[in-house]
Amino acid sequence: MYRYDEFDARFVAERVEQFRGQVARRLTGELTEDQFKPLRLMNGLYLQLHAYMLRVAVPYGTLSPKQLRMLAHVARKYDKGYGHFTTRQNIQFNWPRLVDVPDILADLATVEMHAIQTSGNCIRNVTADHFAGAAADEIEDPRPIAEIIRQWSSLHPEFSFLPRKFKIAVSGAAHDRAALKFHDMAVEIVRNGAGETGYRVYVGGGMGRTPYVGYVVSDFVAKPDILSFLEAVMRVYNEQGRRDNLFKARIKILANALGADEMRRQVAVEFEEIRTSGTLTVPAEELARIDAYFAPPEFEDLPDDPADGADGMPRDIPGVDPDFLATNVHPHRAKGYCIVTISLKPIGGVPGDATAEQMDALADLMDEHGMAEIRVSHEQNLVLPHVRRKDLPAIHARLTELGLATPNAGLITDIIACPGLDYCDLANARSIPIAQKIAERFADLDRQHHIGELKIKISGCINACGHHHAGHIGILGVDKKGVEFYQLQLGGSGAEDASIGEILGPGFGKDEIADAVERVVEAYLTLRQGPDERFLDTYRRVGIVPFKNVAYGQDLHAAY
Amino acid sequence: MARQMLTANRLRDGAVLYWRGGGWVETLAEGEVHADPAAADAALAAAQSFVARNEVVGTYLFDVQPDGTPVKEREIIRARGPSVRDPILRKDGGKQAAAPVPPVPEDPYNVSI
Structure with missing residues (x-):
């Protein structure tokens, strides 16, 4: 893992003390709320529906046991005993007191964590594929470049007051687990025809009120040039982004207005200017230094099992629930290892929640099995990236005791949901209770496996923190005269086949939406051409009409 | 004319507050319902002294029904605390959850299908 150098540590410590002073000045009235608000937001502190909320960054979704224990400590000491993992690899605490936040930030700084740039019109926490460094389909671990981008973008003077917030994701694998095309900008590690690795850069993706799938602004950027290139994109955006209209200020609006060709042209002009000046080349030794922090653990030379499936995955391990093996255990790049998804979606639970006790116990489990890292996924689960398969029975048994072995990763009950109207000041409708209701409706595991891969994503307002545009089934909560309604969208995808869901029609009441989802799923089961045809595939084949x-309650038309 | 109540958050800890008799209480049930718009506006104006003293932030009026039930779901949830059901993980109904609250009104907008 990346370790703070002297500069990083001093910078974060100074920032904590700055904020401590700002809070003190706010409490005495030396700062008005209007003066204080941008300062607290720059430190991840919101005032929500019921209380303050602190959003803490988990850069590229990687945590050490020590950091996980600190999050448990914060949850226990300053909050209500749990943390909520979000769709951007952050963790949120829903009930901190303003007067405690400087102490929370000071505690977090002791384990190299902070809340800087988790809000505001700046470059936010850089997210990454949660299987980074472990995935069998990966070209290269994307976290070193994520860390370089993080350093470059932290308090970058040119990009601290952007037209609007700016989100960057990175991935090094063919299968997009980081929702690259729904980010303001995204970096994908690729190989060119000569076999060199470099970066494909996407721009202009986003959800919210005006969703767009991002497009490629460069197919291949050489490694030393990447910061120059990203800076060129940022300059185009910073200069031309719509500061006059909050709803049109994200880069996706500019990218769509310019079109891909003009955007590429303008970026190329800026890129050339920056590259000529030579100020932003990433030195090879610096790349190597950062790379070293992310060196994989020394994998033992472990045998595969002859009984494994064609994908190298174990089909049967005594003591491990076969359903868990089927959905929560994934191929690893090293023989004898696997990746384990820890579902934070127990049936009827709150998507993304972990208690202080669970976080502490997971940290202990990591120590017991020599695992230095755990990951936070944008799908609001946790991931153990390097698990010896011979340890799976013991790990599965412990996860079961902790209530963390729900075998539903990627299934219909593995639902993404934003905090919604239960917590969020911006929300129009509740999300979590809808997720709970749908999960309970489909609780039967055999039924879930029968349905197969199906991603439901729920947002409580048009801002789309619950990624409803990218859900195979997306649900958007809206407000009609103070009452919650829910729109259904079908056919979205946040993966490499990215697409925006299509709105089905008028909204459903809160007591109707689970029924509507169930009818859609039953129709899919009737329409699909076999168990291997996913909901998304069937939808794309037959369209929205059936x-x-x-x-809306009609029978499936006889034509289908 | 809709009746109104006045709410804010306490600066130090963010707690939700309701206006009553020139000061603040912590539950909706204890809060003051203003039948007269002029009285509601007067309460809002008076509350600014608490803003100026850095005791509260985010003052605003919201509509309630004659029995004091907020018109909007948002304000019902703000008064009662999160509606999330999770007795194991989340014990964060908030202090409002322990207080007597008005019943949630029948939802006239559910789509009948």
């Missing part, structure tokens, strides 16, 4: 009929 689902529209059944969602």
Whole structure:
């Protein structure tokens, strides 16, 4: 893992003390709320529906046991005993007192964590593929470049007052687990025709009120040039982004207005200017230094099992729930290892929640099995990236005791949901209770496996923190005269086949939406051409019409 | 004319507060319902002294029904605490959850299908 150098440590410590002073000045009235608000937001502190909320960054989703224990400590000492992992690899605490926040930040700084740039019109926490460094389909670990981007973008004077917030994701694998095309900018590690690794850069993706799938602004940027290139994109955005209209200020609006060709042209002009000046080349030795922090653990030379499936995955391990093996255990790049998804989606639970006790116990489990890292996924789960398969029975048994072995990763009950109207000041409708209701409706595991991969994503307002545009089934909460309604969207995807879901029609009441989802799913089961055809594939084959009929209570039309 | 109540957050800890008799209480049930818009505006104006003294932030009026039930779901949830059901993980109904609250009104907008 990356370790703070002297500069990083001093910078974060100074920032904590600055904020301590700002809080003190706010409490005495030396700072008004209008003066204080941007300062607290720059430190990840919101005032939500019921209380303050602190959003803490988990850069590229990687945590050590020590950091996980600190999050448990914060949850226990300053909050209500739990933390909530978000769709951007952050963790949120829902109930901190303003007067405690400087102490919380000081505690976090002792384990090299902070809340800087988790809010505000700046470059936010850089997210990454949660299987980074472990995935069998990976070209290269994306976290070193994520860390370089993090350092470059932290308090960058040119990009601290952007037209609007700016989110960057990185991935090094063919299968997009980081929702690259729904980010303001994204970096994908690729190989060119000569076999060299470099970066494909996407720009202009986003969700919210005006969703767009990002497009490629460069197919291949050489490694030393990457910061110059990203800076060129930022300059185009900083200069031309719509500061006059909050709803049109994200880069996706500019990118769509300019079009791909003009955007590429303008970026190329800026890139050339920066590259000529030579100020932003990443030195090879610095790349190597950062790389070293992310060196994989020394994998033991472990045998594969002859009984493994064609994908190298174990089919049967005594003592491990076969359903867990089927959904929560994934291929690893090293023989004898696997990746384990820890579902934070127990049936009827709150998507993304972990208690202080669970976080502490997971840290202990990591120590017991020599695992230095755990990951936070944008799908609001945790991931153990390097698990010896021979340890799986013991790990599965412990996860079961902790209530963390729900075998539903990627299934219909593995639902993403934003905090919604239960917590968020911006929300129009509740998300979490809808997720709970749907999960309970589909609790039967055999039924979930029968349905197969199906991603439901729920947002409580148009800002789309719950990624509803990218859900195979997306649900958007809206407000009509103070009452919650829910729109259904079908056919979205946040993966490499990214697409924006299509709105089905008028909204459903809060007591109707689970029924509507169930009817859509039953229609899919009737329509699909076999168990291997996912919901998304069926939707793309037959279109929205048959689902529209059944969602509103009609029978599936005889033509289908 | 809709009746109104006045709410804010306490600066130090963010707690939700309701206006009553020239000061603040911590539950909706104890809060003051203003039948007269002029009285509601007067309460809002009076509350600014608490803002000026850095005791509260985010003062605003919201509509309630004659029995004091907020018109909007948002304010019902703000008064009662999160509606999330999770007795194991989340014990954060908030202090409001322990207080007597008005019943949630029948939802006239559910789509009948």
